[in-house]
Amino acid sequence: MDWIAVGLKEDVPPGFVIPSRIADTELAVWCSPSGTYHAWSDRCPHRGMRLSHGFVRGETLACIYHGWQYNEAGSCHYIPAHPKLTPPDTICVPTYRCIEAGGVIWVSLTETDTPLPALGGRRTVRSLPVSMSAPDLAAHFGAAGFTTIAVVSDHDVLLAVQPCTDGECMIHALAAPDADRSAVSHWLEDLRATLERVPA
Ligand code: FES
Structure with missing residues (x-):
């Protein structure tokens, strides 16, 4: 399984996050204010809350439960209850390759050299x-x-x-x-x- 469409660009404007899935893999698909699309595992590493219920905060995604913020690489970089703490590198969300092309948001759950599907100008x-x-x-x-x-x-x-x-x-x-x-x-x-x- 290479590239799979998980949504349309118009349904995930900058600053929004939606739930999606590819078979058994549940995803939080979000778009940063600068227009970069991301597809992450839909579970917060802290207590397992769905990240698709969270909020885009600048170029980060914040969990709705305790507010932990994850940067674009999926690494936790801010914990509101411990604002002076630098979170360990081990706190990170599994991320997947995600690209918007032709108005479609494409995700690959594995590394792939396969080109994105041709859309023929549609x-x-x-x-x-x-x-x-x-x-x-x-x-x-x-x-x-x-x-x-x-x-x-x-x-x-x-x-x-x-x-x-x-x-x-x-x-x-x-x-x-x-x-x-x-x-x-x-x-x-x-x-x-x-x-x-x-x-x-
Ligand atoms: S469950 Fe996400 S911050 Fe606690």
């Missing part, structure tokens, strides 16, 4: 959940994998698929630059209804 439209596993979705379209699936349609749609659970995935859809976003959005809802009627 533009992002919307995300929507589908009650179908990512491999089953790829199989439905006869695609070799689910990272991106090109769908023959009037809108030149490309689906970037995010595996969530055994029976659910998230579709991040892109379409031709001149496509009517509203029309594509309705087309996607029809597609979802069709997919969810497909027998497992």
